[in-house]
Amino acid sequence: MELVVDKVVKKYEEMIAVNELSFSVSEGEIFALLGPNGAGKSSIIRMLTGFTHADEGRISVNIDGTYHPSIPSHELGYLPEDRGLYPEKSLLKNILYFAQLNGMEKQSALSATDSWLDRFELIDRKDDPLKSLSKGNQQKVQLITAVIHQPRWVILDEPFSGLDPVNQEKVVTFLSELTAQGMSVILSAHQMAMIEKLAARILLMNKGKAVFYGKLADFRSKQEANAKISVTFVQSIAPELQSSIPDNVEHQWLKDNKLSLSISAQFTINQLLNLLPSIGEVSDIQSQQMDLHQLYLQAIEEQGASTHA
Amino acid sequence: MHKNTFRQVRLVTAWEFMHFFKWKQEVISKLIMLAIAAVVFVWQTVKDDKEPMYWIGVVSESSNIAIPNSTGPFEFEPAPGALDSLIEQLEDDALYDAIIEVKVGALGKHEVKIHSSEKTEWLITLQQTVTQYYAQLYAQQLGLQQEQLSLLSEPVLFEQSYTDDNVKEDENESSLTAIGMAFLLMAGVFTSFAQIFASITGEKQQRVTEQLYSCISAQTWIDGKIFGNLLHGLKAMLTMSISGILGYTFIRVVIAGEPLSFDFIDWSMLPWLIVFALAGLYFCTAFMAAIAAAIDDPNHSAKTSLMLLPLLPVILTMMTMGNPSGLAFTFLSYFPLTAFAAMPIKMSLIEVAIWEPLLALSLILLLCYWIRGSAGRLFKMGMIMYGKEPTLKDMVKWAFKGN
Numbered sequence: 001m002e003l004v005v006d007k008v009v010k011k012y013e014e015m016i017a018v019n020e021l022s023f024s025v026s027e028g029e030i031f032a033l034l035g036p037n038g039a040g041k042s043s044i045i046r047m048l049t050g051f052t053h054a055d056e057g058r059i060s061v062n063i064d065g066t067y068h069p070s071i072p073s074h075e076l077g078y079l080p081e082d083r084g085l086y087p088e089k090s091l092l093k094n095i096l097y098f099a100q101l102n103g104m105e106k107q108s109a110l111s112a113t114d115s116w117l118d119r120f121e122l123i124d125r126k127d128d129p130l131k132s133l134s135k136g137n138q139q140k141v142q143l144i145t146a147v148i149h150q151p152r153w154v155i156l157d158e159p160f161s162g163l164d165p166v167n168q169e170k171v172v173t174f175l176s177e178l179t180a181q182g183m184s185v186i187l188s189a190h191q192m193a194m195i196e197k198l199a200a201r202i203l204l205m206n207k208g209k210a211v212f213y214g215k216l217a218d219f220r221s222k223q224e225a226n227a228k229i230s231v232t233f234v235q236s237i238a239p240e241l242q243s244s245i246p247d248n249v250e251h252q253w254l255k256d257n258k259l260s261l262s263i264s265a266q267f268t269i270n271q272l273l274n275l276l277p278s279i280g281e282v283s284d285i286q287s288q289q290m291d292l293h294q295l296y297l298q299a300i301e302e303q304g305a306s307t308h309a
Numbered sequence: 310m311h312k313n314t315f316r317q318v319r320l321v322t323a324w325e326f327m328h329f330f331k332w333k334q335e336v337i338s339k340l341i342m343l344a345i346a347a348v349v350f351v352w353q354t355v356k357d358d359k360e361p362m363y364w365i366g367v368v369s370e371s372s373n374i375a376i377p378n379s380t381g382p383f384e385f386e387p388a389p390g391a392l393d394s395l396i397e398q399l400e401d402d403a404l405y406d407a408i409i410e411v412k413v414g415a416l417g418k419h420e421v422k423i424h425s426s427e428k429t430e431w432l433i434t435l436q437q438t439v440t441q442y443y444a445q446l447y448a449q450q451l452g453l454q455q456e457q458l459s460l461l462s463e464p465v466l467f468e469q470s471y472t473d474d475n476v477k478e479d480e481n482e483s484s485l486t487a488i489g490m491a492f493l494l495m496a497g498v499f500t501s502f503a504q505i506f507a508s509i510t511g512e513k514q515q516r517v518t519e520q521l522y523s524c525i526s527a528q529t530w531i532d533g534k535i536f537g538n539l540l541h542g543l544k545a546m547l548t549m550s551i552s553g554i555l556g557y558t559f560i561r562v563v564i565a566g567e568p569l570s571f572d573f574i575d576w577s578m579l580p581w582l583i584v585f586a587l588a589g590l591y592f593c594t595a596f597m598a599a600i601a602a603a604i605d606d607p608n609h610s611a612k613t614s615l616m617l618l619p620l621l622p623v624i625l626t627m628m629t630m631g632n633p634s635g636l637a638f639t640f641l642s643y644f645p646l647t648a649f650a651a652m653p654i655k656m657s658l659i660e661v662a663i664w665e666p667l668l669a670l671s672l673i674l675l676l677c678y679w680i681r682g683s684a685g686r687l688f689k690m691g692m693i694m695y696g697k698e699p700t701l702k703d704m705v706k707w708a709f710k711g712n
Contacts, residue, residue, distance in 0.1 A: 049523055052693055074313075078523035084516030086328075100320050101524040103313065145520065 001027040001063055001152060001184065003048070003071070008057035010043045010208075017043040019208040020057065025186055027152075028179050032195045032216075033188040035205035036300060041188045042081060043208075045155055048186065049078055063152065074103055077151035081158050081188075083142055087131035091122060091141050094130055095148060102149035109148070116144045120170070135162045143171065147178065154178060156187040160194050172197050192292040204299055211299050220295060229269070231276065232284040233257040241279050317525045321533020326540045329504050342552060346559055353564050363431060366405035368392050374411050374419075377442040383435060385409075399426045407435065419443050473634055475659040483575040487657035490582040491650060493546045494589055495623060501542030501594040505534060509601035509688075518692050527689035528682070531598055535681065539594045546586070575657070581666055582653050588673045589622075589649030595680040599708065602688035605698040622647035626654055633658040643669050645676035683708035 003025040010018040018040045025031040033041045046052045047059055050070030061068040063075060085094045092113060099109035117123040120140045122133075130138060139162045147154055159175075160168050168191065175185055175198055189195055195202065195216075202219060204212040212219050236256035245251050251261035257280075263269050276282050366388030367376045377385045388395050388408060395408050407425040414420045421439055425432060448458040477483065512518055521530055561567050596618070625647055629638045633655050641651040648669040656666060690707045691699055699707070 046693075051519075051522060073524055073526075076523055078520065080516075080519040080523070082516050082519050085520070086517060087515060097320070097324055098520070098524060101317055101521070142520075 003062075003153070003184070003186075004058075004060045005044070005048075006058045006060070008044070008047065008054045008059060010040070010047060010052065011055050016208050018047075018054075021203075021205070021208070021210055022057075023203045023210070023213050025184055027184055028182050029200065030175060030179055030185045030187065030198045032199035032202045033186065033205065034192075034195065034202055034296060035211070038207070039205040040208040041205060042157065044205075045157055045186070045188065048155060049076060061153070071153045071155070074149075075152045077146040077149065077154040077183075079143060079146040079154075079156040079159055083157075085130055085138070085142060085145065088129055090127045090129055091117065091133070092126045094141060095145055098145040099148045102151075104149050112148050113144070116148060119174075120144065136164055136167055139163055140167065143174075147183075150181075150183070152183055154183050154185045156185065156189075158189055159187060160189055160191045168194055192296055196292045204296065206300050216292075219299075220292070227263050227287050229261055229263055229272065230284075230286045231259045231261070231272075231282060233259070233280040234283045235280060237280050244275070244279055314526075314529055317529045318532045318536065321525070321530060322536040322540070325508060325534055325537020328508065328537075329541060330544070346556070350559070350563060361431075363406040363435070364404065365435065366395055366408045367411060368395065368408060369411040371413070374413060375443075375446055376411075377439055380438060380442075381434070382431065383438055396424050399424060407432070409435075409439065473659075475634065475661070477657075477659055482573055483578050483657035484654070485573050486575040486578055487582060487653045489574075490586055490653060491623060491626070493549055494586045494650070495620075496549050497542035497546040497586070497590050498593045498620075500545035501538045501590060502597045504541045505538035505594055505597050506601045508534060508538060509598060510604055510606075513605060522689075522692060526685075527692070528685035531602065531685040531688050532681065535591065535595050535598050535684070538598075539590055542590045542594060543587075546590075578653075578657060581656060584670065585649050585653045585666075585673075588670060588677060592645075592649060592673060592677050592680060595677060595684050599680060599684035599687050599704075602684055603691050603699050603704050605691070622650040626650045630654050630658065643672065645669075645672040648673055 005021060005023050007020045007022050008018055009016065009020055021040070021044065023031075033044060035041050043052070047054055048061075048071055050073070053069070059069055061071050063072065086097075089097075095113045095116070096106070096109050099112065100106060104112070113126070114123065117126050120137075120143075122137060122140060125133065125137075130141060133141065139159075143156075143159060146156065156175075159171055163171060172194055175187070179185055185198075187195075187198070199216055201214060202212065202216050203210060204219070212222070234257070237253075237259075242253055242256075242259075245259070245261065246267065249261055249267045250264075251259060253259055261267075261272070263272065276285075361382060363383050365377075365383055365385045367385055368388050369376070376387060377383075379385050388405060392408070392410060395405065399405065399408065407423055410422040410424065412420045423432060423435065445458070448455075448461075453461070512521070558569055562569050622641070625641055626638075629635065629641060629651075632638060638651060638655060641647040642655045642665075643652075652666055652669040655661060686707045687699075687704060690703070
């Protein structure tokens with residue numbers, strides 16, 4: 001079971017929402033789509049669900065040897081970004097309705113509903129109208145409707161929005177369990193800490209194009225190769241020595257004895273270590289460790305700069 | 310239809326119907342109806358038991374002028390005293406309920422002025438009683454018998470004969486049945502219209518559509534919507550019919566004390582009327598589904614005015630039914646947008662060959678199939694536009710071609 005997106009283009013009138021994008025997702029994998037608003041994540045998701053079709057390129061979903069142009073609805077569990085249920089109806093009726101629409105028999109849907117509500121600590125409220133729940137709890141109900149029928153492909157657009165940290169952790173656990181059962185999960189989210197816990201591979205997008213596609217660890221290595229280094233000297237450095245840092249290196253003297261600079265392919269850590277003794281005696285060198293969120297912002301900034309260049 | 314699709318349509322239909330169907334409200338509304346009937350019955354009984362009598366004082370300029378005989382609830386007698394003082398006494402709820410002032414005018418015609426303290430319902434009956442009395446008086450003066458008098462009041466008995474063999478000689482029952490069904494259909498159409506509009510635009514506002522669309526196709530969703538809300542329209546027609554029959558029975562049997570009879574219904578036409586009503590209701594509901602599917606925000610959309618369009622067939626039918634064999638009505642009775650209203654009326658007014666309603670019905674069914682598909686396409690395209698409402702040009706394009 002595999003999903004392949006090959007050089008897909010999607011245009012809305014004159015605007016290119018997705019531009020020659022390629023990636024693949026395998027069985028049992030959690031794959032993250034990352035990118036700022038307007039990057040094209042929702043356009044990709046809507047093509048995967050079959051809501052819209054690619055103008056160019058190809059989407060192929062292999063299920064038991066049969067290839068589909070999008071994920072078939074009976075194999076799909078979907079949590080849309082633009083979401084909602086029937087606020088006047090009870091939790092039970094809402095979940096039961098979607099479970100049955102997704103092909104479950106009433107009896108098995110009823111027992112599965114109880115089991116899921118119990119797991120999300122909502123069993124005592126199953127007959128309450130949905131609107132009486134907090135936004136976070138409504139989000140849990142929505143999540144249940146997306147997966148209750150045990151689809152083989154699950155697409156979750158912003159599954160963590162509206163959830164407190166405790167419930168975010170619960171969703172992380174829950175998604176890990178889904179993949180353990182063989183479900184493949186494609187998720188789009190802005191909570192980088194959650195992505196870091198869940199996804200092995202990512203596709204970082206900006207303005208319809210891929211900024212990075214691959215393993216999360218590779219992304220981290222690639223971005224950290226451009227890490228910021230902070231150097232503290234024992235004594236103040238004279239201005240003529242301060243100017244010995246090459247002009248093409250992004251740097252800043254924070255104090256007379258404190259330097260911050262960026263490492264890159266053009267100016268490697270080895271070159272820095274060779275240069276430092278000629279400037280002064282070093283008392284401390286620190287690499288400014290960036291979390292995924294910072295790496296993400298950095299990558300987007302770099303891509304923006306290269307586009308404008 | 311695929312088995313799974315059929316199941317999904319059934320689920321959406323049931324959900325739609327039960328979404329707006331409230332047992333408690335249904336029971337309460339029927340209880341209120343029964344309570345109203347009980348009040349009417351009690352009022353009628355009390356009214357019948359205490360039939361009021363009205364004393365009418367007659368003031369005439371001459372003793373030669375005849376005073377009406379006491380009849381029904383009215384007791385007439387010559388009123389003694391001056392007219393002004395009698396009129397003043399009316400205010401004090403005195404001896405008389407009304408004073409009639411009778412004069413004989415030119416050509417011996419009686420002129421009657423009625424004085425009363427206030428405007429009440431029985432004054433009209435009084436006027437009719439007095440008129441009837443003087444009509445009989447004139448007849449007697451002319452030496453006319455009762456039969457001759459009725460001959461004068463109804464001098465001609467008309468009988469119409471047409472060279473067009475298709476025109477029904479006696480179409481009262483069938484036309485009454487057809488017009489009755491047309492009114493029921495309007496009630497059904499308005500109900501299903503309101504429900505499907507609220508249902509589709511409501512789901513869009515509640516943002517349920519994308520979640521639904523991931524489970525079922527746009528066409529399945531719209532089919533379920535149409536059937537669910539069509540059931541609401543049928544329910545409205547059915548409850549209205551039952552209420553009408555019960556009301557008629559109540560008035561005829563309980564109040565008027567007459568035996569129950571449904572002579573005014575043309576039973577032979579009823580199956581045709583039901584089939585046309587069903588097709589018309591389906592068409593109108595599917596039409597509304599197509600309009601609502603293209604509306605993003607009902608509070609700010611100019612397209613809500615399109616809701617009135619399906620009323621046009623009924624209005625056009627009413628306007629042209631005076632000449633059921635005419636070109637305009639013949640066209641309307643086959644044209645699929647108007648046939649569901651016009652053909653049943655035509656059938657009630659003139660004899661038609663069996664192929665005529667069958668042809669009209671077939672054309673309506675084809676239109677229903679097309680409008681159902683258009684509604685599905687409009688819903689799908691409207692959803693894909695994500696908040697941007699389609700223009701009328703877009704709607705026409707999608708209705709005919711899809712994406």
